Amino acid sequence: MNKLQHQVSPYLLQHQHNPVHWQPWGQEALQQAKDEDKLILVSIGYAACHWCHVMEKECFENQEVADLMNQHFINIKVDREERPDVDMIYMDAIQQMGLSGGWPLNVFLMPSQKPFYGGTYFPKAKWMNILSSVQNAFVEHRAELEASAEGFANAISDHASLFHMMDLDSSPSFIPASLQIIVGNMDPVFGGMNKAPKFPLPSLLKYLESTPQKLAQHTHAYQASDVQLSRMAQGGIFDQLAGGFSRYSVDSEWFAPHFEKMLYDNGQLLEAYAAASQRSKNPLYAEVLVQTIHFLKSELLAKNGLYYASLDADSEGIEGLFYTWSFEEVNELISSLENPDFYRTYSILPNGNWEDARNILFKKEAVLNNTFKDELGLLLAERNTRIRPETDTKQILAWNAYVLSGLVSTSQALFSAEIKQDALTLADAIEKHLLKPDGTCLHQATYSGSPIVGFLDDYAATALAYIHLYLISFDKKHVEIANQIVKKATDLFESKEENFALYHYAQNMDNELIADKVEFTDSVCPSSNSMLCEALLWLGLIESQINCTMRAQQMLETVMSKAQSNPAYFSNWLRIYSQWFENPQAMIKFNHSFVMDQGLLDSLRALNCTLIPVDNLPQDKHFLVCVGNHCLAPVSTWKELQAQWKEII
Structure with a gap:
């Protein structure tokens, strides 16, 4: 019997009428596999996935295929966006097998949940052959399959031994070299990484945009960013009629997109275009920002104030x-x-x-x-x-947090009070529907049965978004929310392995998973650990929490050796390291009530730097200039601040 009819995931509901006896991921299905000593087939996809639809039509709607699947397997359907922890484990397993990843992802597991074979899209005839071959191997060569599955299961857990610590205080500069490698691998004509298909990779764009001007001239970082941002804005990947970006381009020219539109891409690209718009004042970037926000609000904004996950291809x-x-x-x-x-x-x-x-x-x-x-x-x-196209109506916390950060950045770039209000409205909706008073986060706003608890990216992206909002709203409530979330994340995700600074992706209490995964590479989204690292650095500065700063530095020291060898996939880490350590930003802490009383806020904003309202400055001192984690002597007057500022700029 198909058991998906009571799910809320649009992807799972797409499969509720298949003759395959699908079950959702959970203890019931996993225990049934053990009780009946059957192989498990985990089939993972998402609602906007074109090839998921193709395989459903060719295979999962076919009675002959379904009969074979139902006879020999416990069949579990997983929405990768609803359970990214499950997807992360079995995608890694497929890659450990030397196979190409992608979606739909179909993985065969022993009754113990340990994987031994899989793949992505299969046409009907090949799929039926694979089903029969796998079942025959289970009957006739079970011991070999058990050994193979055990090996893959052991290989996919992430531990401290995978990392080599680097002493950043004594390391020579490596940001210029990383930028040269990245820019050298980018398409000089159309931008983006020099291959097809092409993904926007917003974290990489944000890294290029964060580069100090002199270094950008030397490495051509701004030029590489401008080429990509302009070509994407011109391309088919951008909806020229209604705004918003598709997930990727199937060619190298941003011409023919894979037409699904994802919330996470558009939220992050707001940040990238906002940074470029502030730097270059290019009207094309401003137009993209306005049109993308219009797309988000007209196509993906729900009545409860949160944003939906995607539009189908x-x-x-x-x-x-x-x-x-x-x-x-x-x-x-x-x-x-x-x-x-x-x-x-x-x-x-x-x-x-x-x-x-x-x-x-x-x-x-x-x-x-x-x-x-x-x-x-x-x-x-x-x-x-x-x-x-159909809308995937899941409301995912991390993705809404990307939009919140994007709205904050855009409001600053376009000097828009309306977009700032959009950000405040979204923050209220997130707090109402996805956050609990103790800092606990939900992964999504609606769920079947018990709530799906937040993953590390939900916590990290949300903490960072509320910090970004605090830096323009000056409302202490927002940084207090961020602080609570980070404290709760430490309780729930911190590795128990000695001297290992990174955090697990799924909560430590989860006993349904066969491996502890640590997300540390930056891809289409920034890694959850890198976002948490940046949130810790901000809290260390804003709240004067030295323990936060020290933990963030340990996280950077854990990954930087990997980042140097493959910078494109550690671009968010490299941006953070550059902005906080190698090329630290100048910021001004200020006494909020004094500045408002004296009417100095516009003058402060004219300095075009990060402004941090604080209430812990020494008595009679109203301004504190900081460069990264190093601060000058606090001063009392606007004139003294101007003198200090001239010295460091």
């Missing part, structure tokens, strides 16, 4: 149908003879510029969409009559 069973156009469809609305500039700007061709004679709107030059506001408005109105 497919509509009416066809990938990209909602977003693409035949020449005739456009011509009926906008005459090609009377509007040649529009057709040329957006690369619209009579025979199509993509598959099946359809066109993806793609700008070859950095023209503002506002230039063709009326024409794009006609297309958008027509598109809104189409059957739209």
